[in-house]
């Protein structure tokens with residue numbers, strides 16, 4: 341079986357974009373904790389109500405809440421998973437190791453390395469299909485008529501995430517800067533870390549990613 345994959349990277353580094361490509365070409369299951377949390381908000385569940393303000397402000401939801409959500413959506417052993425957006429800090433890396441990956445030793449961590457200054461523009465121009473999750477960019481990869489999704493045929497379904505504003509993205513990037521170091525050290529010390537240059541275009545990065553997982 342393929343390795344399970346942990347994708348680490350800053351907001352806008354391309355985690356979701358590359359994960360969707362791996363799902364299409366390799367049959368991975370994609371677990372994005374951001375997507376799971378946003379789906380709780382869209383459903384109006386108690387959890388969604390609890391986390392809505394935290395996400396809109398670009399802060400992190402508490403570790404245990406996210407871990408429980410992840411566990412409820414994950415059945416390791418059957419298929420290879422991509423973990424996108426989890427872990428987010430050293431504590432979550434430990435939690436993932438102890439509670440989900442303890443029996444499954446086959447995993448790798450891939451870090452999308454990129455200068456953070458280049459990411460604001462990517463993030464504020466991102467648009468996402470609320471039906472199928474397809475990721476667009478108003479400047480580099482526009483949706484049809486700006487709001488229609490070519491991937492699922494949705495009409496008017498391509499929208500901007502609430503946390504993709506200029507003010508919120510700087511908070512998200514600052515949190516990333518404060519939390520990434522210990523996680524990288526952790527996976528590096530276990531010999532499980534691969535670093536990729538995420539300033540490359542989508543296709544070139546995907547080629548590097550494929551070589552890293554094969």
Ligand code: AP5
Nearest residue numbers: 351352353354355356357373374401425462466477541542
């Ligand atoms: P989450 O949804 O995980 O957001 P994030 O980590 O900030 O990452 P993004 O989704 O913004 O970026 P991405 O790397 O997926 O980039 P994408 O491929 O879309 O989390 C959101 C929030 O949920 C958090 O702030 C927190 O509140 C909460 N949360 C989630 N997980 C949590 C956890 N574990 N613990 C606590 N709280 C948690 O691409 C971005 C744009 O760039 C697109 O427009 C795309 O078209 C473009 N692009 C992609 N690749 C390239 C490329 N190679 N070149 C040029 N442009 C590109």
Ligand code: MG
Nearest residue numbers: 355356372374
């Ligand atoms: Mg994402």
